[in-house]
Amino acid sequence: MNKVIKYVIYDILRNKFVMSYTLLLLLVSLAFFGFEADANKGLLSLLNIILMVVPLVSIIFTTIQFYNSYEFLELLSAQPIGRKTIFLSQYLGIGISLCLAFVIGVGLPTILLEGTTKGLTLILCGLLLTLVFVSLALLASVCTKDKAKGIGIALAIWFYFSIVYDGFVLTALLSFSDYPLEKASLFFTTLNPSDLARIIILMKLDISALLGMTGAIFQQFFSSILGIFIAIVLLILWIIVPAWRALAIFNKKDL
């Protein structure tokens, strides 16, 4: 399998889009750490950017990359390698390249300027989020042969998790505010990878008071080692399950 991954990574790393993405992340990180005297505030501002930009870039780039290499995937499938190898080489090739971009763009400045556990948590969450949205993008891509439709679905997924979902949860919590919803809100969070990442970092930053009513419950749950561990496992499930579904579909797909 690594026979193909090597070349996929080599191809993507020289892609201008990925280079610009790395540069953008690097500029944003340096700017936030430079402008904010308080490193905590710097991390927080960076977090907000990461929660929007990383999923968006990951999901759109992966989808476009998949459709652009469609004919190449066809040619690969005429070679003596299995569909699983082809899929995983694409997945890992894209995933590793985007993670590398994130490590250079956000990881390095964060470690150099704020190398605490808080900083490391931010990096870990960013990497996990990248992989989650690569998985979701591939799932969207294998579902339809039409490029425009695929990109549309990918954008809709991003829009849903990054913007719409919070609105739904908030509406639900408000409409049923007479009931004890702490447990429910905890459950809702697990259904959104962006929220999971956000909460892990906010808890690490010790500013959960900002979260208001449900903050206490989150604090109780997520601040413990177990809470963080569970959240990370959930994020990993968000990586594996869509990727596994996408692989199953790709295996039976007519190219």
Next chain:
Amino acid sequence: MIRFENISKTFGKHTVLQNIALTFEQGQAVAIVGPNGSGKTTLIKSLLGMVIPDTGSIYVDNQNIKHDFSYRSKIGYMPQIGHYPPNLSIRQLIEMMTDIRKGIIDSKQLDFDIIKDFELEKIYEKKLGTLSGGTKQKVSAALAFLFDPQILILDEPTAGLDPLASEILKQKIFKEKNKGKLILLTSHILSDLEELSSHLLYIQDGQIQLFKQLSQLKEEYDETRLSKIIARLMQVKLSPSLPQPYWV
């Protein structure tokens, strides 16, 4: 060498292949002909494992291709349009394809004829994204022949090539045919097919209308030119009110 047993395939409501039963033997050079959308590409793709048939099985050297991809090391495939990772060089693409076959094929047996004849070494370090359509086609041809496969599947091999390159490729196909390889060709350029092939497979509406030796066909129809034969074949199949095929 290749056996199709009752292959059927539908895309949605549309039946693309209908109970295809076929056997190709070593040494044959088969021209696959049929109108657009007749199922030629689907037939080729199902042989390559890109399309999975609804029913039936395909055997290559008596090995069912369904759950085993190793048979593909015997096949050289040249797609109609080659799209490659834009930032890789020709050298890297060739390295990758060789890497994939590491352990399956002896690297000493590589066939660099096409690469030499097309003078691809001169542009070995060029990025694939910067190549013209014709040059990409040359790269596709080079890859198809590189591993000296027993079976060659060439989808519109000469489309997009300049006359000189097209002649070089035809010479190469001819040479491989004389070595006793199985060659499957599709093309809309009938003169090419006539030069290169020994058999004609005519597909229409997902069914095999005819699979015969070219020399035999010429006798039967008392025609010396393939285009005339195909025109007559199509006239039989199509209703007379339809316009004649464009090549007549």
